[in-house]
Amino acid sequence: MKRRHLLLAAIALAAGSATTHAQDAYPSRPVRLIVPFPAAGPLDLLARIVSQGLNEQWGQPVVVENKAGAAGGIGADAVAKAAPDGYTLLVTVEIPLTMRPAVTREMSYDPRADFAPIAGLTRSDNALFVHPSVGVDTVAQLIAKAKAEPGRLTFSSAGYGAPAHFGGELFKTETGVNMTHVPYKGAAPAMNALLAGEVSAFFGPVPQGLPHVRSGRIKALAIAGTRASPLMPEVKPFPELGYPSIIVSTWFGALAPKGTPAPVLDKVRESLAKVMADPGVRDRLGKVGMDIEWMDGPELGRAIDAGMKRWAEVAKKAGVKAN
């Protein structure tokens, strides 16, 4: 194992020597990857795979540091205010950059002005899960049931402003029904509430619901993405059911503090591209429902713009207040 590390490090060094001087110097000491959510979730897994890959290429320790809290705001804020030298990077799901601004009146960081986007890495779709006690098998039946009993059906989420919250609100505005949002603290308790039948529905991540769908404890009605999931090929996406806007598909990416030198950003981006090109990595991420979807810096910047605009509109339309 160790020998392989050394070998890869040597290859990385050899490859690096062909490029500019600034890139040669970076990284000359350990790099911190800030993950703004707790350890052991899908994002954490991605960050740890990335850190391992970068470590092999650079021969420098790349340390994952979980700074959780405030829907990712604490960790994002820490990176926004870190020295722009490439030694503090943010690996995050889009939540603190696109969704949190829609429900937060005073942000301590600016998702666009305070960060230099490096690359988008993966994407993960959510799905609409319901408890069998609701007695519906299709989206149409769920809509009919919700219309018959306005406000009676409930949906859980990992918290106010979480993807599942937006998913539920989108569903409400797009189909014209009324359902009640019940927030939980994290995706796991939100799923447990659905498993116990405390809530009727949950727009949860596909892999999180998959084992429970297979065991028959919950049902998957639709994928909130543009295409079917390879994990649940039998479940249709919302656009195919006539609801093109009910999409809750989140990207995962890497960013640096604004002002980080371009050669450093380029080097990180190149190295990330190599990690994501590894078929083994693709396999491991696929198992947790993440598809590799590469975006370069400017594309990621546009994705942040588009996301901020979209979720702000959804929040406005659904009457979700900013605090």
Next chain:
Amino acid sequence: MLELLWEASLNLAQWKYLLPLFLGTLVGVVGGALPGVTITMTIIVVLPFTFGLDPLQGLAAMTGVYVGGSAGGLVTATLLGIPGTPSSIATTFDGHPMARKGEAGRALWTGVWASFFGGILGGAFLIAATGPLAAFALQFGPWEFFSLFVLALSMVAGLVGASLLKGLLAGLLGMVVTVLGNDPMLGAPRLTLGIQTLEGGVPFLPVLIGVFAFAQVMGEVERSGGARAAGEAAARAMSLAVSHAKVLWEILSRPFLLVWSSLVGVLIGVLPAVGGSAANMMAYDQAKKFSRRPEKFGSGIPEGIIASESANNANVGGSLVTIMAFGIPGDAVTAVMLGALTIHGIQSGPLFISQNAELAYGIFAAYLLAHPIMVLIIAATARLMLRVVTVPKAALFPVVLVLCTVGAFALNNTMANVVLLAAFGVAGYAMVKTGLPLAPFILGVILGDQIEINLIRAIMTDPDPWLFLTRPISGLLLAASAGSVAFALWQHRRMARLAE
């Protein structure tokens, strides 16, 4: 089930699994004993190392951390009066007074053996009743959780100490602390003063170690200030020797206390989101209520240590129930354990048990095996640990405070928690000075936000308020709360009369 467990145990009895289990338990004992380092934090530190191991090796190591950590917390709790982890808060109530009386060895080993038996009993409950226990857990909606936490809060009445009024005030202050930060349901900021780190509310850990460790250290400094030489002479005279036969007899001659405390631990462990911090205090409160000499609780009697320590290790067993029944984690620690499997491409969920029976039962077997290992580790290091009480306080306390500070920082890797630690340290010292008891305060901090969240969640799910009474478990828990308060008040009065 027994057959599968037996197979898993035999499989685990190989060096390649026993070694990580042993190392994990060792790391757990150390992490648990360090004030300010919780079991969850220790397991996250161990997490990256498990990625290179095979899944069962990793799980064995992490299960060892869990069991070792639950026991390690008692070392600091008894010897220094500072809970090493939230799950050993109640151990300080009697463990530390006993150690102060010169019986440090007895206090430590009462805790260790109680942990051992509690853990094994927890395992026995698990073998006998995984199905019913899991069904019980699923009965718990927001109504039941609300009522359960109200019952837990009613313990304040039993933990108040001499002045009922001051005890209730301390409990209330604890609940006020949980109001700080964004409203947990709708995100409206409350008393955050525009400070972003306060948005997520005040994390429990800096409050706990601030209040306990700082107040404890200041108290000791004051005590030893004038009569320094005398204090240290007394420390040297402390009995580190212990008669294991006597300690074992003290525990095993109280079978009801041991079984009941373990059952409380298991039941609390089965319920997601409650955790060890409530289990040990509830078991302590129950032990006091059933005791023939409740007035002695808090003076350094073995019952208090037995209740708290058997409950917190049985609690670990309880948290494995949801894994064995549904393949889903029951608390933060098991969530990290199952989450670690995703890096090996194994998803938690009901299929986890059928497709990976070897792993699921391996966790269980590791849990049982970790207990004797834990006893061996403490036996081998007890002399060293007990030395702590003879170390001059002037050398010891700065170290303790540094460890607390490091722990608070490491929680989220933010300085804000260090500031909170200092603030609550001063507050805790002020509380001790004004005679406000710390236990009800901590209980308020543990339960305040849970009561609020579940109350709102219940009403959001169904606006009918009668459900709190008409849902059977919820109604029963509320009735028990009323009974518990009445009984505690009666006991309090009787004790006051006895004192006169």
